[in-house]
Amino acid sequence: MRSQLQERTLGAEHIVGLGGSSWKRRKLVLPWLFVLPALGLNLVVTIGPAVGAIYYSFTDWSGVGKATFVGLDNYRQMLQSSSGFWSALAHNLLYMCFFLTVPMAMALLASSLLAPIRRGAMLYRMGLFLPYVLPSVVTAFIWQSLMDPDLGLGSLIARWTGFRGLAQPFLGQPHTALPAIAFVDNWHWWGFLMVLFLTAMQGIPTDLYETAKIEGASRWQEFWYVTLPGIRPTVAIMILMTSIWSFLVFDYIWILTQGGPAGASEVLATLVYKAAFQNFQAGYAAAIGLTMSLLAGVVIAIFVVLRWRGWEI
Amino acid sequence: MQKGLNHTRITRRQLLRGMGVGVGLLAIGGLAQACGSEGSTPTSSVKTSSSPSQVVTPSASPATAASPTGAVPVGTQPVGYSGPNATLSMWFDTTGGAQGAKCVVDAAITPFNSMQSKVKVDPTFRANAWDATRTALAGGGGPDLVGTPGPSFAVALATANQLAPLDEYIARYGWKERYLSWALPLGLVNGKIYSLPNEMETLVLYYNKTLFQQHGWKPPRTMDDLMKLAAQIDAAGIIPFAHGNADWRPANEWFVGEFLNHVAGPDAVYQALMGQKRWDSPEFIHAIDLLVQMQKNGWFMGSLARYYTTNTNTRLAAFGDGKAAMDIEGTWVIANLKNYFGKAAHNNNEWDWVPMPSSSGKEIFDLAIGSTMSINANSKNLDAAAYFLDYFFSPEVDARVVVHCGVEPAPIKISASQLKGMDPRQIQIFEHLVQASNEGSYGYTTWTFWPPAAENWLIEKIEDVWAGKMTVKEYLEGHQKVFDQERKEGKVPPIPKR
Numbered sequence: 001m002r003s004q005l006q007e008r009t010l011g012a013e014h015i016v017g018l019g020g021s022s023w024k025r026r027k028l029v030l031p032w033l034f035v036l037p038a039l040g041l042n043l044v045v046t047i048g049p050a051v052g053a054i055y056y057s058f059t060d061w062s063g064v065g066k067a068t069f070v071g072l073d074n075y076r077q078m079l080q081s082s083s084g085f086w087s088a089l090a091h092n093l094l095y096m097c098f099f100l101t102v103p104m105a106m107a108l109l110a111s112s113l114l115a116p117i118r119r120g121a122m123l124y125r126m127g128l129f130l131p132y133v134l135p136s137v138v139t140a141f142i143w144q145s146l147m148d149p150d151l152g153l154g155s156l157i158a159r160w161t162g163f164r165g166l167a168q169p170f171l172g173q174p175h176t177a178l179p180a181i182a183f184v185d186n187w188h189w190w191g192f193l194m195v196l197f198l199t200a201m202q203g204i205p206t207d208l209y210e211t212a213k214i215e216g217a218s219r220w221q222e223f224w225y226v227t228l229p230g231i232r233p234t235v236a237i238m239i240l241m242t243s244i245w246s247f248l249v250f251d252y253i254w255i256l257t258q259g260g261p262a263g264a265s266e267v268l269a270t271l272v273y274k275a276a277f278q279n280f281q282a283g284y285a286a287a288i289g290l291t292m293s294l295l296a297g298v299v300i301a302i303f304v305v306l307r308w309r310g311w312e313i
Numbered sequence: 314m315q316k317g318l319n320h321t322r323i324t325r326r327q328l329l330r331g332m333g334v335g336v337g338l339l340a341i342g343g344l345a346q347a348c349g350s351e352g353s354t355p356t357s358s359v360k361t362s363s364s365p366s367q368v369v370t371p372s373a374s375p376a377t378a379a380s381p382t383g384a385v386p387v388g389t390q391p392v393g394y395s396g397p398n399a400t401l402s403m404w405f406d407t408t409g410g411a412q413g414a415k416c417v418v419d420a421a422i423t424p425f426n427s428m429q430s431k432v433k434v435d436p437t438f439r440a441n442a443w444d445a446t447r448t449a450l451a452g453g454g455g456p457d458l459v460g461t462p463g464p465s466f467a468v469a470l471a472t473a474n475q476l477a478p479l480d481e482y483i484a485r486y487g488w489k490e491r492y493l494s495w496a497l498p499l500g501l502v503n504g505k506i507y508s509l510p511n512e513m514e515t516l517v518l519y520y521n522k523t524l525f526q527q528h529g530w531k532p533p534r535t536m537d538d539l540m541k542l543a544a545q546i547d548a549a550g551i552i553p554f555a556h557g558n559a560d561w562r563p564a565n566e567w568f569v570g571e572f573l574n575h576v577a578g579p580d581a582v583y584q585a586l587m588g589q590k591r592w593d594s595p596e597f598i599h600a601i602d603l604l605v606q607m608q609k610n611g612w613f614m615g616s617l618a619r620y621y622t623t624n625t626n627t628r629l630a631a632f633g634d635g636k637a638a639m640d641i642e643g644t645w646v647i648a649n650l651k652n653y654f655g656k657a658a659h660n661n662n663e664w665d666w667v668p669m670p671s672s673s674g675k676e677i678f679d680l681a682i683g684s685t686m687s688i689n690a691n692s693k694n695l696d697a698a699a700y701f702l703d704y705f706f707s708p709e710v711d712a713r714v715v716v717h718c719g720v721e722p723a724p725i726k727i728s729a730s731q732l733k734g735m736d737p738r739q740i741q742i743f744e745h746l747v748q749a750s751n752e753g754s755y756g757y758t759t760w761t762f763w764p765p766a767a768e769n770w771l772i773e774k775i776e777d778v779w780a781g782k783m784t785v786k787e788y789l790e791g792h793q794k795v796f797d798q799e800r801k802e803g804k805v806p807p808i809p810k811r
Contacts, residue, residue, distance in 0.1 A: 028534040047487035062469060062473070063447060063451065064447065064450065064451055064469060064470055064472075064475060065472060065473025065474065065475070066473075072459075082721065082791075097558075100440065144559070147328065147622070148627070149618075149622060150627075151627070169616075169618035169619055170622075171559075171622050172559075172617070172618035172619060172620070172621030173618045173622065174780055175673035196651065231741065251458055257621075258562045259773075260562060260621060260773075260776055261617075261618075261621045261776050261778040261779075262774070262777045262779065262782055263776070263777065263782075264780075274769065274773075277444060278765065278769045279766040279769050280469055280765050280766070280804075303658035
C-alpha cells in the first residue's frame with residue numbers, strides 16, 4: 001500500500017506528467033482561444049470580403065443581384081489604354097514619390113531640431129501634430145476655401161503685396177490639381193511623421209552623441225552617422241507604410257476634385273469608387289481593387305527580400 | 314438633384330398672388346396629354362385640357378386668374394389600412410445637412426404617425442443614404458421604404474429582384490389616375506412597375522432681371538440669341554453664366570443634356586435613346602461644339618479653372634450681386650435664390666427666368682425625376698408600406714412638403730390652391746412645362762433617362778473635351794459605345810413615347 005505521501009507524490013508526478021503534455025497543449029491552445037474572437041471578426045470583416053472580391057473580380061456584377069462569370073474580361077478592360085487605369089496608376093506613383101520625399105524630409109528636419117529642445121518642447125510637438133488629429137473632411141474643406149482664387153489666402157496675399165502667384169485656381173488646373181492635393185495631404189500628415197521620428201530619436205543613447213562630439217563631428221555628421229542609423233527601423237517602416245498608403249489614397253482627392261479636372265487627379269481608389277457606385281460595375285471595381293492589393297504586395301515583397309538579404313530595415 | 318431647405322414665409326402679397334395664379338397651376342395635369350403612352354392630343358388653346366380629370370389653366374400674368382374648365386382632382390384620402398400593426402423603416406439622406414430631411418419628417422412623417430396608430434414610420438437620418446441602401450439591400454436588409462436617386466437606379470434594383478412590384482397597389486389606391494401619365498411608366502421593369510417617381514424637375518435659364526434692365530439686355534429665346542447675348546455680357550465685363558462644379562461635379566451633365574436637347578432637338582435625343590440614331594450624329598456634335606465654345610470663351614465663371622473651383626454659394630452670390638448675369642439650372646435652385654437676391658443678400662436685385670433657349674426658338678422643357686420611392690422586396694410589411702406611400706404621395710401631403718420644405722413636387726395632379734406660398738415664378742415654370750408638354754415639346758434629362766455608365770461618361774469625359782484631350786466626335790463615339798453596351802444589358806430606363 002502506498003503511503004498518502006507516496007500517493008500524493010505519485011499523483012503529483014502523474015499530474016505533472018500529464019500536465020507536462022497537457023500543460024504544453026494548453027500553452028499552445030490557450031493563446032489561440034483568446035485570439036479567436038478577434039480573429040473571427042477579422043475573418044468575417046476582412047478576409048471574407050477579400051476572398052469575395054477575388055471572386056467578383058472575375059464576374060460581370062452590378063453590385064446587386066447575380067454575378068456572371070466572365071473570366072479575365074475585367075482585367076483586359078482595365079489594362080486598355082482608354083480605361084484610365086494607367087494614368088491613375090501614374091498619379092499614385094507620383095503621389096508615392098512626393099510622400100517618400102517631402103514629408104519625410106520635413107519630419108526628419110523638424111524632429112532633429114526639436115530633439116534637443118527641452119523648454120516648450122511639448123507645445124511645439126502639439127502644434128505640429130495638431131493637423132493630424134483633424135478629420136480629413138475638415139482639412140480638405142479648410143484648404144478648399146484657402147485655395148479659392150478670389151476669397152482665399154492667395155488673393156489676400158495678392159491684395160497686401162501685389163503678388164498674384166498664389167491667387168490661382170490650383171484645384172481647377174490639370175497641371176496643379178494633384179500637387180495641390182498632395183500639399184493639403186502633406187499638411188495633415190507630416191506632423192505625425194515628425195512625432196514618430198522624434199520618439200525614435202529619444203531612444204538613441206546620448207553617449208553616442210557625446211562620443212561624436214569628442215571625435216569632432218559636425219551637426220550634419222551627427223545626424224547622418226548617429227541619428228539616422230539610430231532611427232532606421234522607424235524610417236524603414238514608415239517608408240513601407242507610406243508606399244502602401246500611396247496606393248490607397250482617396251479621401252482628399254475625392255473631397256477636393258473627385259479625380260478632376262479632366263482626370264488630372266484620378267487615382268486607383270477613385271476609379272474603384274466610380275466603377276462600383278456610379279457605373280454599377282462592381283466586378284470591374286473588384287478587379288481594380290485586387291490590382292491595388294497586388295501592387296501593395298509587391299512593395300511588401302521588396303522589403304521582405306531586402307531583409308532576407310541582410311538589410312537592416 | 315439639389316434640394317432647397319428653406320421654410321417659406323407667406324406674405325399677404327404672396328398669398329394673393331399665389332391664389333391669382335393658383336388655378337393656372339392645374340396645368341400640371343396636362344402633362345398627361347403630351348407624355349402619355351396613348352399619345353397626346355395637342356390642345357388648340359393652352360387654357361384647356363381634354364382630360365375631364367385635370368384642369369389646365371395657365372395664366373398669362375400673376376394678376377389674372379383663369380377659371381377652371383374641368384373638375385379639380387380632389388385630394389386623395391388614403392384608403393384605410395386593415396392589416397396588422399407595423400413599423401416601417403425609412404432612411405433619409407443628410408449629406409450636406411439634415412435640415413431638409415428633418416423638414417420632410419416634420420411635414421409628412423410625424424403627422425402620419427399621429428393620425429393613426431396601425432402603421433408607424435421610423436425615420437433614420439444618415440449621410441450617403443443611397444450607398445448605405447444599396448449595400449444593405451445587397452445583404453438582404455435595408456429599409457422597408459427604399460428611396461433611390463432616380464429611375465435608372467430603381468431599375469437596377471428591380472432587375473435584381475430587390476424591390477416589390479407595385480401594380481397591385483397602383484390598382485388598389487388608384488395611383489394611375491393620380492400620377493401624370495408619363496410618370497408611372499418610368500418604374501417599369503419587365504412589364505411591372507417597381508418605383509414611384511418623386512421630385513419632378515426641369516431646367517430653365519435664370520437671369521438677373523435688374524442687371525438686364527440696367528444694360529437693356531433682352532432674355533434670349535434662341536441659341537443664337539443666347540450666344541450673342543453672352544458675348545455682349547462678356548464684353549461688358551460681366552460673367553455671362555454663374556456656373557461652377559466644385560461641390561457638385563455632376564453639374565456637367567446639366568449643360569450637356571440641355572445642349573443635346575435644345576440644339577439637336579428632343580426628337581433626335583429620343584431617337585438616340587431608342588437606339589434609332591447614333592450619338593455621334595452631326596446634330597449632336599454641333600450641340601456639344603457650342604457648349605465647348607462657351608467654356609473656351611470663359612463664359613462659365615470667367616474661365617474653365619474657375620468653373621472647377623467655384624462652389625454653389627460663390628456662384629449664386631455672384632449671380633445675385635450682378636457679377637454674373639445668367640444661370641442654366643434646375644427648379645431645385647429656386648428655394649435658394651431668395652438668399653442671394655434682395656434684402657436677404659443686401660442688394661436690390663431681382664431674378665427672373667425664361668425657358669432654356671433652343672435652336673428653333675420653341676419652348677422645350679426637359680423632364681426630370683429627382684428621386685423615386687419603392688418597397689423593399691424583403692419587407693415584412695408590404696401592405697403597410699403601400700398604405701404609407703398612398704398617404705405620402707397624396708396631393709395634400711406632397712403639396713405641404715413642397716411648400717414647407719422647398720422640395721419639388723412629385724409628378725402628380727396637385728391643385729394650385731394647395732401650393733399657396735410657393736414662389737409664383739416657380740408656379741409659372743410648371744405652367745409652361747405643362748403647356749410645352751401638351752405640345753410634345755419636352756426633352757430628356759440625363760439623370761432620368763440615361764443608363765448609369767453612359768450618364769457618367771457624359772459627366773466625366775466632357776472635361777477631357779474641355780481640356781482638349783478629346784475631340785467632340787471622340788467624346789460622342791465613346792458615349793455611343795458605352796450606351797450600346799448598357800442598352801444590350803437592358804439598363805436603359807423606360808422612355809416616354811413621343
